[in-house]
Amino acid sequence: MAGAALLAALCLGGHLLVPAGAGSSPPRAGARDIASDLRVSLPLQAYQLTPREQADADQALQLLVRSCMERAGFTWYVPAEPRPKPDPLARRYGVVERRTAERYGYHPPADKSSGEIARRRERILSEPGADVAYFGSQGAKNADRNAGKNTGRGGAGCASLAQRKLMAGADGYRGDIGAQLSWVSLEMSRKDPHVISARRDWEKCMRSRGYRYESPEKAIADPAWHLDSPVVGSRERATALADVTCKETVATVRIWSRAEGAIQRRLIRENAARLNETRRGLEAFRRTVRAVLGG
Template sequence: MHRPRRPFARALAVPATLAALAALVLVAALAACTARPPDRGAAGSGGAGPRAVDEHGGRAMLGRPAVPGTPQAPDPGFREPSDPSQWTLPLLAYRPGEEQRRTLVGAEQTLVRSCMRRYGFDWAPSEEIPAPGPRNAMDWRYGIHDARLAATRGYQPDQAQQEQYDRARRAVAARPPLSAEGRAVLTGGTGAGPHRGKGPAVRAPVRAVPPGGCLGEARSRLGTASHGSSPLVEGLLADALRQAAREPAVRAVFRLWSQCMRTSGYRYADPLALAADPRFARTPHPVGAVETGTALADLRCRGRLRVTEVWYGAEVRVQERAVAAHAAELAAVREGLDEVFRNATEVVAQSRAFMEIKAPAIG
């Protein structure tokens, strides 16, 4: 069975009939939780859960009540939520990693460009624009976790990253789109968007275009039209996060988080309700004291209560069940992904070999 690189101790299962007792159990039993998710195998039947007691013993220092919207400097006991960017989940074994995805994108672009040249078009893809914010699929999966960034940007990406992204998008938008002939060769007349890039060197020859155009030809050669992404896997990943939020241990720590947030003057039923607050959506807007104050209070409470670890541990268990329930389908997904990646690696290697052969002639 697939196990995460940083597995989490099995969280306490709190029966619905003991809901009123859940908070007391979590506070009293889990004070020894460390910042790193402990080994699930060493946890025994009792497991571990959110920490709600500070190092000095007694009730956790949740911060002084504040007027909502007033940023609060981290108190002496402030602890950021854990950074899950290097953690993994069982279902991620059936999805391309970031390096694999870049290889697949590069291979597709290499094949498309070669095909377009056969039809007389000097086509070049737009440069990929890394989106600002989370570094990977795990980074902000359970919420933001950088207090320094939250103090000035709230729930928004780093300002410099955002500005760089906006400049790159404007530069791409300013490039002239392909001609109608170029689009027909690129997509086979499927109308798959403007595909901005260099225009044609000469008018496209009048001859049959591959089904789906040069994009279709490239994707057929690689064996994927989605850079290795599987609808089954993406659906299971989305469902797992929601299902984990309904697990008893997660609901219990969410209640403690909600109580903690109230001490700072913020009223949210759980982190999902906060994430749905339209005032803090990741759309361009001025970041003010309301957002930064909410974000710092959120980080303070999630860090103290180990919300990230509890939520992650529950999602690992949900995903393990999903992998077992869809074992045959996921095995086929993994086999297909391996084949796609072999095809892409071969394309990239052939392209490099061709460039090495061609290089002396250029010199």
């Protein structure tokens, strides 16, 4: 379970925003406080991998896969350096960075290298016997049936062997605990009176600029943006920029993150035993990643 949760965490992207120092009754702030709005952190981050650690862990996993594949007589493509991972906090409250809104609108920033990496690995797996080496015998059969979506759990292939080796000694790390509590806190924060008021202020600001969205979530989820397409239109950029401007004007991010920070501290106290176990396992996992990268 811990390994599956970890690998899921390694694949997570997106952004989340929250400033340190959270009070239960945050004061209103004007545009002069924009910079502090964007410096964000949440208490539960202490029980999860940072974006840099996610990149290092993914690199370590692929290096272990490569060693295993080479022993089986195959190559495996691993970039020379860990690939940067997006900050998982930067889109928690929607788009908040002006430069991102101007360039990408509501689209996630483009990842130009992942497609090429996937194509290189697909070419390797098309070689006779390579899929069995990677997935394991049962996993290769499942991969055939599922068009390559198998995760290697079906047998002792290099994918599952590398995962087990990376997680060795880190049984206490349950990456799903921190993530689960994080989503709980986000849902709870939407009911906080200060957050409700801040979201209403954001809606009024957007309405004054000609945009009718009930919430930041509704704005980013507008089907008109076609987020599954790489094309970003001028209307989308303009809307996202207005969205960010309104968040700056009424201090949406500061108010929301402070409220959620208080909720997370309470959840940490209530789940101290499980989270302490998670922290110990996470430290063991970090040591293994450093050893793999150093070796």
